[in-house]
Amino acid sequence: MKTTINKLSEHVGKTVKIGAWLSNKRSSGKIAFLQLRDGSGFVQGVVVKSEVGDEIFAKAKGLTQESSLYVTGMVKEDERSALGVELEVTDVEVLHQAVDYPITPKEHGTEFLMDHRxxxxxxxxxxxxxxxxxxxxxxxxxxxxxxxxxxxxxxxxxxxxxxxxxxxxxxxxxxxxxxxxxxxxxxxxxxxxxxxxxxxxxxxxxxxxxxxxxxxxxxxxxxxxxxxxxxxxxxxxxxxxxxxxxxxxxxxxxxxxxxxxxxxxxxxxxxxxxxxxxxxxxxxxxxxxxxxxxxxxxxxxxxxxxxxxxxxxxxxxxxxxxxxxxxxxxxxxxxxxxxxxxxxxxxxxxxxxxxxxxxxxxxxxxxxxxxxxxxxxxxxxxxxxxxxxxxxxxxxxxxxxxxxxxxxxxxxxxxxxxxxxxxxxxxxxx
Incomplete structure (x- = not known):
């Protein structure tokens, strides 16, 4: 089922597919945490190596900031999330791999940000x-x-x-x-x-x-x-x-x-x-x-x-x-x-x-x-x-x-x- 991030809470317990961009990511051993956005909202996607296999996990770990992708996964409740849910990722399809995205998580000056509005x-x-x-x-x-x-x-x-x-x-x-x-x-x-x-x-x-x-x-x-x-x-x-x-x-x-x-x-x-x-x-x-x-x-x-x-x-x-x-x-x-x-x-x-x-x-x-x-x-x-x-x-x-x-x-x-x-x-x- 294809949906959007702002509608995920309506599909708890179901497998869905969303189109998204990667706004940020971090990994901890055999788990990768993908911060996803699609325009309607932001959600965390969790990729567990033991559940998705080496190929998909390697693909997730290799994603760069602002790459575009389709993400498939199970919607799970998560009280820590602003949406009340997160996505347990089962598959990742890369549409476009972004290279050297200029606005990184570090601090940037106002003029730089305005130049890249x-x-x-x-x-x-x-x-x-x-x-x-x-x-x-x-x-x-x-x-x-x-x-x-x-x-x-x-x-x-x-x-x-x-x-x-x-x-x-x-x-x-x-x-x-x-x-x-x-x-x-x-x-x-x-x-x-x-x-x-x-x-x-x-x-x-x-x-x-x-x-x-x-x-x-x-x-x-x-x-x-x-x-x-x-x-x-x-x-x-x-x-x-x-x-x-x-x-x-x-x-x-x-x-x-x-x-x-x-x-x-x-x-x-x-x-x-x-x-x-x-x-x-x-x-x-x-x-x-x-x-x-x-x-x-x-x-x-x-x-x-x-x-x-x-x-x-x-x-x-x-x-x-x-x-x-x-x-x-x-x-x-x-x-x-x-x-x-x-x-x-x-x-x-x-x-x-x-x-x-x-x-x-x-x-x-x-x-x-x-x-x-x-x-x-x-x-x-x-x-x-x-x-x-x-x-x-x-x-x-x-x-x-x-x-x-x-x-x-x-x-x-x-x-x-x-x-x-x-x-x-x-x-x-x-």
Whole structure:
């Protein structure tokens, strides 16, 4: 019976065949222990010379790291294994004998591993992180499907910026200038006026010359937009969304979290509702924590976000930032013109902002005023202005950075480990 490693526990006491790669091996006299992987998981195969004979045992002992093979054996229970089973090998068929595999069990530098990222993702730790990424993607789509959101795909090539910034990748679109999208938000607002509740899930690009552990040049964003939803309701949806993602990973990625040594107790507490701190109070908190230079009107950097998050054991919303440091489309607080109806969700344990969201301006005259203040051209943004001209409604939205979320939930130190092939300031290979 042919199967995969993640299904072995369903076949205890039976003889099965798996296709696998040899991630490592060790031998003790007349027994060889093969560490096997097949993409679905890792398992130990035990080869006993007295049971398989000289030829098969010699073949097993001669295997090199990352050789590919078919392995036949009896599935046996083993409490020491993360899967609860091991494979008592009866036959080995070598498909390809790898020679001089460059990533050995010894320590390697980060740059070396990044140069060999196409091979590094085979390792147990990287496998675990990418499996958690996959589960987060599944949980995202599951949450929105179950809550009647429609998935809409905005364009990647655009004629303008979503937030009026210059950190864009420029290209030619035949005879016109075009840019790689840094956000699908504006298009999602248009989609929300047609479909009510929508979300996008796609790549975005930001030409920021940043080398921090939280930044990538190419990353994936989840961007919901919701018609007839105001700021407070949006916050409630966000905390339900994050709670669903985290609890899904805890439930479905137990082995991967153990592989990474993740403290699951810190994740188990991530359930709605989340604490909320106004920008005004956040400034006071930072001054009390020794950030004497921070003043009202300043934006927060990574050290500020980390300091605020330290006071809480779950993600925290920082709400109502000053209007002048936020995007042109954010709706002013009706009770206070100098701040906007927005919130950043800060992850605990120093992982920083994972969500930025706001209620959007729905008043045509105010949006026209914003256009003038920010120097936005009618040609590039005419269609966006028309959303306020033809059936405008209160609406809100937010953006979740996938890689930062993976880093937080998996406990990865740097976002470069949370995407299969990261694009960094000085890295376009492999």
């Amino acid at each position: 196409h091979l590094w993702i085979r390792s147990k730790r990287q496998h675990a992180i990418l499996k958690i990424r996959n589960e987060i993607i599944h949980a995202v789509n599951e949450f929105f499907y179950n809550n009647d959101f429609a998935k809409v795909d905005p364009p990647i090539l655009t004629g303008s910026s979503a937030e009026g910034t210059t950190s864009l990748f420029h290209t030619k679109y035949f005879e016109e200038d075009a840019y790689l999208s840094q956000s699908g938000q504006l298009y999602m607002e248009a989609a929300a006026m047609a479909l009510g509740k929508v979300y996008s899930f796609g790549p975005t690009f930001r030409a920021e010359k940043s080398k921090t552990r939280r930044h990538l040049i190419e990353f994936w964003m989840i961007e919901p937009e919701m018609a007839f939803v105001e700021h407070e309701e949006s916050l409630e949806i966000q905390e339900q969304f994050i709670s669903h993602i985290v609890q899904s990973v805890i439930t479905r990625c137990e082995n991967e979290l153990k592989t990474l040594g993740r403290d699951i107790s810190k994740l188990e507490n991530v359930k709605a509702p989340f604490p909320r701190v106004s920008y005004d109070d956040a400034i006071k908190m930072l001054k009390e924590k020794g950030f004497d230079d921070i003043e009202w009107g300043d934006d927060f950097g990574a050290p500020h976000e980390t300091a605020i998050a330290e006071s809480f054991d779950k993600p925290v919303f920082i709400t109502n930032y000053p209007k002048d440091i936020k995007a042109f489309y954010m709706k002013p607080d009706p009770n206070r013109e100098d701040v906007v109806l927005c919130a950043d969700l800060i992850a605990p344990e120093g992982y920083g902002e994972i969500i930025g969201g706001s209620q959007r301006i729905d008043d045509l005259a105010l949006m026209e005023q914003r256009y003038e203040e920010h120097g936005l051209t009618d040609d590039a943004y005419k269609w966006y202005l028309e959303l306020r001209k033809y059936g405008s409604v209160p609406h809100s939205g937010f953006g979740l950075g996938l890689e930062r979320t993976v880093a937080w939930i998996s406990g990865a130190e740097h976002v470069r480990e949370t995407i299969p092939f990261p694009r960094l300031l000085n890295r376009l290979y492999p």
